[in-house]
Amino acid sequence: KNEVEQSPQNLTAQEGEFITINCSYSVGISALHWLQQHPGGGIVSLFMLSSGKKKHGRLIATINIQEKHSSLHITASHPRDSAVYICAVINAGGTSYGKLTFGQGTILTVHP
Amino acid sequence: DVKVTQSSRYLVKRTGEKVFLECVQDMDHENMFWYRQDPGLGLRLIYFSYDVKMKEKGDIPEGYSVSREKKERFSLILESASTNQTSMYLCASSLSPELEGEQYFGPGTRLTVT
Numbered sequence: 001k002n003e004v005e006q007s008p009q010n011l012t013a014q015e016g017e018f019i020t021i022n023c024s025y026s027v028g029i030s031a032l033h034w035l036q037q038h039p040g041g042g043i044v045s046l047f048m049l050s051s052g053k054k055k056h057g058r059l060i061a062t063i064n065i066q067e068k069h070s071s072l073h074i075t076a077s078h079p080r081d082s083a084v085y086i087c088a089v090i091n092a093g094g095t096s097y098g099k100l101t102f103g104q105g106t107i108l109t110v111h112p
Numbered sequence: 113d114v115k116v117t118q119s120s121r122y123l124v125k126r127t128g129e130k131v132f133l134e135c136v137q138d139m140d141h142e143n144m145f146w147y148r149q150d151p152g153l154g155l156r157l158i159y160f161s162y163d164v165k166m167k168e169k170g171d172i173p174e175g176y177s178v179s180r181e182k183k184e185r186f187s188l189i190l191e192s193a194s195t196n197q198t199s200m201y202l203c204a205s206s207l208s209p210e211l212e213g214e215q216y217f218g219p220g221t222r223l224t225v226t
Contacts, residue, residue: 033215041200041220048214086155098143098206099170100215102155 003027006087006103013110019074021106023087026068033100034061034072035086043086046072077110084108115139116218118203124224131190133221135203143206144186145215146170146178148199155202161186193225 004025013019023032034046047054047061049070054061058077063070074081084107088100119134135144145160147170157170161180175197179187186205190197203218 035217041202041222043202043204043217043220045214045216088155098215099145099157099160100155101157104152104154 002104003101004087004089004103006085006106008106009104011106011108013077013108015078015110015112017077017110019077019081019108019110021072021085021087021108023070023072023103024068025070025087025089025101027089027101028092029065029068029089030092031090032063032070033088033090034070035088037084037086037105039083046085074108079110079112082109116203116205116216118201118218118221120221121219122222122224124226125190125193126226127194129190129193129225131193131223131225133188133190133201133203133223135186135188135205135218136184137186137205137216138184139205139207139216140183141205141207141216142183144180145204145206146176146186146188147202147204148172149202149220150199158188193223195225197223198225199223 007022031050033048037043049063058075060073084105086105087103116137125131146158147155149155156172158176159178161167167178177189201221204215206215
């Protein structure tokens, strides 16, 4: 079993729909990242959070440390949101230097 | 804007060749990372460096080595390329986690070993 599990693996939505991607992890963490990867490879960091909730435009990320769970929400989805969304964690304890452990990614396709 | 650049977007090498992948960042970040990304396996850490001349093995270091002679540059070396090293290679850099160390990724190098 992977330390970081994402669901669903694939997600198809119609433009305008509210989207949720989930991430569960089995280790103690100091922080969690949500990353976006568009076709062609480039990865962009969307959020880094260690508690509570963060919002940026139509994107909202939440984390529940006790339940070891995070969600990424996209409101009013748009075809340009089509990408792979990756959850990654920084393990707690010791000196991690920010090493990330990644989930498998969620492939999101938003149709017009 | 933080910029992380990689020397090549696409690379084709023959089995047994020595391969150098270069990564440069312009934000004076202490930490630099090399990952590979494969379908079904996601991103996996090969090596990382937390300072000049300092390096640590990641999860899959076998068949790779690294070099960090200057703070801004982190090189990944395939001593003798093999077909199972065909992959997308991504470099990243960050400040220390204590300083909200968001990771910045390069565009990736798609390496094919024939």
